[in-house]
Amino acid sequence: GENVEQHPSTLSVQEGDSAVIKCTYSDSASNYFPWYKQELGKRPQLIIDIRSNVGEKKDQRIAVTLNKTAKHFSLHITETQPEDSAVYFCAASRGGSYIPTFGRGTSLIVHP
Amino acid sequence: GAVVSQHPSRVICKSGTSVKIECRSLDFQATTMFWYRQFPKKSLMLMATSNEGSKATYEQGVEKDKFLINHASLTLSTLTVTSAHPEDSSFYICSARISGGADTQYFGPGTRLTVL
Numbered sequence: 001g002e003n004v005e006q007h008p009s010t011l012s013v014q015e016g017d018s019a020v021i022k023c024t025y026s027d028s029a030s031n032y033f034p035w036y037k038q039e040l041g042k043r044p045q046l047i048i049d050i051r052s053n054v055g056e057k058k059d060q061r062i063a064v065t066l067n068k069t070a071k072h073f074s075l076h077i078t079e080t081q082p083e084d085s086a087v088y089f090c091a092a093s094r095g096g097s098y099i100p101t102f103g104r105g106t107s108l109i110v111h112p
Numbered sequence: 113g114a115v116v117s118q119h120p121s122r123v124i125c126k127s128g129t130s131v132k133i134e135c136r137s138l139d140f141q142a143t144t145m146f147w148y149r150q151f152p153k154k155s156l157m158l159m160a161t162s163n164e165g166s167k168a169t170y171e172q173g174v175e176k177d178k179f180l181i182n183h184a185s186l187t188l189s190t191l192t193v194t195s196a197h198p199e200d201s202s203f204y205i206c207s208a209r210i211s212g213g214a215d216t217q218y219f220g221p222g223t224r225l226t227v228l
Contacts, residue, residue, distance in 0.1 A: 032215045043116075043205065043219040044156070089156065095215045097144070104155045 002027040004092050006103025014111050019080050021106045023090035024072040030092040033073045034100070035064060039086045047088075048075070051095075080110045113139050116208050118220035125196055126228055133191045133223045135206030141186035142208035146217065147179075150203040162189040186211060196227040 003026040013019050025033075034049035050057045050064045050073065057064050061080075066073040073092075077084055087107050093100035115138040125131050135145055145162040160170045160181050168181035180192040189208075193200055203224050207217040 034216065036219075043221045044207075045219070046216055049216065093215065099146070099158065099161055100215075100217065102156045102158075 002030060002092055002101040004090060004101045004103045006090050006106055008106060009104065010107045010109070012109045012111065013080055015080060015082060017080055019077045019084070019108055019110075021075045021088055021090070021108070022072060023074070023092070023103050024070075025092040025101075026071065027092065027094070028068075028071065029094050032093050032095040032100075033064070033066060034091050035075050036089045036091070037086045038089065038105075044089060077108075080108075082110050082112050084108060085110045114210065114216075114218045115139055116206065116218045116220040118206055118223050120223060121221060122224045122226075124226045124228065127197055128195055130192055130194045131196055131225060133193075133204055133206075133225075135189045135191070135208070135220050137187045137208045137218070140208075140213070141211045142189075143186065143211040145183060145189040145206055145208045147181060147189075147191050148205045148207065150205055150222070156205070159191075164189075193225065196225070198227045201225055201227045 006023045031052035036044035037047045038044040048062050048064050050066050061078045063076040087105045089105050090103040091100040117136045119134045143164050147159045148156045159174045160168045162168045162181050162183040164183045170176045183189040203222050205222040206220045
């Protein structure tokens with residue numbers, strides 16, 4: 001089955017800095033890679049996703065990159081703000097009826 | 113759109129009792145729903161995949177007789193924790209995918225279960 005590793009487990013940055021969270025996956029057939037943000041006490045919410053037919057996707061301050069050859073993908077947050085503080089999860093799946101496999105999460109702390 | 117609700121949000125029960133948690137897709141049909149348990153150190157542990165009209169598929173190590181899952185309609189899945197023990201205390205989250213739609217999962221707000 002799929003195995004997703006996520007690093008780091010905790011990331012502390014100063015407001016305005018960039019933050020990068022990395023994930024690796026094992027199943028070369030995986031083709032869908034979402035990222036979820038979970039604020040304290042709230043539900044995980046999709047913030048961005050990427051499919052294997054593209055290498056990068058951006059949405060304002062958030063971007064995701066995918067390297068299929070190396071089987072890793074990363075979340076980039078620029079100009080971080082305190083409200084970016086949350087736990088971020090990556091996931092990988094083959095799509096369709098396949099069950100996504102989640103990483104263990106990264107706790108991002110943005111200091112004002 | 114794509115809202116998932118859970119009820120109750122919090123429940124406290126005595127050891128040995130059973131607790132039912134409901135997961136509803138409010139504005140879409142969901143053939144497949146997922147049940148997760150989230151531990152204090154933040155990881156999401158998939159417990160089972162709930163399929164409408166058929167038996168749930170449980171992950172290895174999850175007792176199907178203890179965590180009963182029913183997915184009787186395209187908008188409702190229930191998780192019943194039977195004979196609850198203090199070690200079952202946790203945060204339970206469901207998610208759903210739109211039937212015939214994209215791969216995106218939509219999560220419920222979670223249920224905090226405390227077993228005394």
